[in-house]
Amino acid sequence: MLNDITMCKGENCKIKYNCLRYTVSPGKHQSWFVRSPIRNGKCEYFLNKENAHIAQSIELKMHNKKGE
Numbered sequence: 001m002l003n004d005i006t007m008c009k010g011e012n013c014k015i016k017y018n019c020l021r022y023t024v025s026p027g028k029h030q031s032w033f034v035r036s037p038i039r040n041g042k043c044e045y046f047l048n049k050e051n052a053h054i055a056q057s058i059e060l061k062m063h064n065k066k067g068e
Contacts (some may be wrong), residue, residue: 005047011036013043020047 007026010016013036017023021033037045 006031006033006045008033008037008045011038013038015043015046018049019043020049020052021045023049024052 005021005024007024007030008016008019008021009032010019010022013019013022037043
């Protein structure tokens with residue numbers, strides 16, 4: 001799960017090891033940022049991997065809703 005996110009290569013990023021966009025395993029047809037999303041030392045696209053269970057729960061609910 002969570003393969004439907006834009007991945008990041010973590011270039012010049014100090015928090016990449018805490019970000020899902022860097023740490024999750026990419027899917028077969030994965031989207032990637034063309035350039036690092038870091039601007040002025042911050043990333044507005046940071047996805048905290050500590051909250052991954054919340055994102056997975058939302059994704060599962062959305063998937064189940066489609067099947068109704």
